[in-house]
Structure formats: structure tokens, C-alpha cells
Amino acid sequence: MNNSEQLLRRLPNDIGGLPADAIDRTEHALEPWEKRCHALADVLDFHKIINTEEKRRGVEALGAEMIGKLTYYERWIATFANILFQKGILTPSDLARKMDEIEART
Template sequence: MSDTEALTKRLPNDIGGLPAGPVQRVEHELEPWEKRCHALADVLDFHKIINTEEKRRGVEALGSEMIGKLTYYERWIVTFANILFQKQLLTPTELALKMEEVAARSSADHGVSKATPSKGA
């Protein structure tokens, strides 16, 4: 198979058989946000909003550079956002506002106060 043919047939996430170093398997407990991401995938699938095939295609659509740089669950969450934007179920502005709300709530929960600008600023 020529390089061009391989490029057109191989999806970005399809790295089987390519030269690479040894796989570094590291067992670790999932972070709370990763558990929530997995639960979100289940909810989106249960309610028939995003199915497994859409998620797979969405991850592939990220391209090899992003797939190579993002963690497993980061790929999922970016994919969910992109699909929800495409389906017009969520806008980037709505997502940004919700993220600010969650960050503020998290800061308040951990006793972190936001600095208020002084009157002279």
C-alpha cells in the first residue's frame, strides 16, 4: 500500500501496526471529571442524543494532531461539545457561561474567593 493510499484509508485514531515505542500502561483511578464524562456519555446515549458511532466519528474528526495531544476523556468531551453544537442543542456561548458558573461554584465550594478590582482600577 502506498503512503497516499494509507493516508486515505487510515483514520487518525487507527494506529494499529504503525511503528511506535512500547505501550506504557499505567493503572490509575479516574479523576472525578473523567467519571462525570463517562456518565455524560451514558446519559447522551440513553436519551438518544449522541450514540456510540457518532462519538467514534466525532473523535476521528478531531484529526491526528488533537488525538495525539488530548487524553482519552478530553477527546470525548470535545467531541460531545462539537456534536451538540452541530445538532444545535448547545451553543459555544451557552457552554462558556455554564463553565464559568461551574468554576465559580467550585471556587466557592473550596473557599476560594475571586479577587475584586479596587475602586482605583
């Protein structure tokens, strides 16, 4: 199988069997924003806004480059925003306005 065939058969986050650095298995406390992100995922799922399958597909849709650069919860946040934009629940300007509002508090 050549490289092109492998790319077509392998999703961006399917890295099993590829060379990589050692996995850091040390436990770490989640940052407050990571806990809120996880809670948001639960709320979106509970209210049937975004389900687990949509989240998985959304992360894969970010592509290999973004997946490689973003942390686990950063991928979730980007995915939630993209899905909410696609569903017309949130607009980029709504999100930008809220981010500006929060930044002004600090």
C-alpha cells in the same frame, strides 16, 4: 502503497501497526471528571442524544493532531461538545457561560 494512499485509507485513530512507545498497562484510578465524563456518555446514549457510532465518528473527526494531543476522556468531551453544537442542543456561548460560572465557584 505511498504515504498519501495510506493516509486516505487510515482513519486518524487507526494506529495499528505504526511505530509507537510502549503501552502503559498499569491500572489507574479515574479522576472525578473522567468518571463524570463516562456517566455523561451513558446519559447521552440512554436518551438517544449521542450514540456510540456518533461518538466514534466524532473522535475521528477531531483529526490526528488533536487525537494525539488529547487524553482519552478529553477526546470524548470535545466530541460531545461538537456533536451537541451540530445538533443545535448546545451553543458555544452556552458552554462558555457555564464554564465561566463553574470557574467562578473556585
